[in-house]
Amino acid sequence: MSDNFLFDGPAHAETTILLAHGAGAPMDSASMTATAQALAAAGFRVARFEFAYMAARRVSGERKPSPKGETLKPEYLEAVRTLPASGRLIIGGKSLGGRVASMIADELYSAGAIAGLLCLGYPFHPPAKPKQLRTAHLVDLKTPTLICQGTRDEFGTREDVAHYRLSPAIRMLWLEDGDHDLKPRKTISDFSASDHLQTLAQTVKEWSGSLAG
Numbered sequence: 001m002s003d004n005f006l007f008d009g010p011a012h013a014e015t016t017i018l019l020a021h022g023a024g025a026p027m028d029s030a031s032m033t034a035t036a037q038a039l040a041a042a043g044f045r046v047a048r049f050e051f052a053y054m055a056a057r058r059v060s061g062e063r064k065p066s067p068k069g070e071t072l073k074p075e076y077l078e079a080v081r082t083l084p085a086s087g088r089l090i091i092g093g094k095s096l097g098g099r100v101a102s103m104i105a106d107e108l109y110s111a112g113a114i115a116g117l118l119c120l121g122y123p124f125h126p127p128a129k130p131k132q133l134r135t136a137h138l139v140d141l142k143t144p145t146l147i148c149q150g151t152r153d154e155f156g157t158r159e160d161v162a163h164y165r166l167s168p169a170i171r172m173l174w175l176e177d178g179d180h181d182l183k184p185r186k187t188i189s190d191f192s193a194s195d196h197l198q199t200l201a202q203t204v205k206e207w208s209g210s211l212a213g
Contacts, residue, residue: 004055005083006048009040015208016045016085017118020076020097023066026054031181032094034197035120042201044208045087049079051097069134072100080108090208092118095155095180098147099123099134105143115211117145118204121180124156124164133164141167146207148200150178173203 006027017039021027027048036046051072057063080091091101091114098119105117125132145167151158151174158174175196177184182200183193 008036009045013045015088017090018047020093022095038197038201042205088115090116094120109143117143119147122147127154145170148173150182153180
């Protein structure tokens with residue numbers, strides 16, 4: 001831990017990935033930790049941070065609803081500004097964290113501050129509310145983007161997303177039978193959570209190699 005960041009991976013890696021957490025779980029949740037460690041094993045420097053509302057939960061223990069994603073944009077921009085990292089930067093996060101990153105990505109990409117956007121379980125719509133889409137800004141997104149999504153994610157299944165208008169800058173990685181944490185069912189799937197994490201890390205490595213700057 002360094003100030004407000006939690007780091008994994010080599011300190012002088014060519015590429016750093018900055019990740020924010022989802023709406024209901026902190027930056028050191030089991031899912032975030034496993035993903036960060038898988039990316040670190042692939043050679044990335046991974047930095048995790050928390051929005052203020054989540055950090056406050058650690059002190060108060062109260063689980064108040066998360067703020068709207070739009071209101072968290074300044075906090076993410078501040079994390080980018082204060083991140084102690086050199087080399088290329090990719091921003092993103094889990095669910096809400098990835099959505100907030102997607103809202104500021106083009107601003108940072110056009111300024112040459114980031115090379116890409118990585119979303120882990122993007123919340124295309126709230127569970128059981130498929131018509132409440134959160135995709136308007138993704139139609140014209142310019143930032144090279146990789147979205148890693150489980151095929152049965154209740155925030156957007158493969159069947160759901162097939163009908164959305166998305167920017168050609170967006171690449172989808174579908175993880176078979178994965179849920180919102182990208183985990184497959186043990187008794188049904190031919191894959192394990194470890195398999196999916198390895199696939200994710202190797203895909204991110206291949207994708208990041210194609211990014212400029």
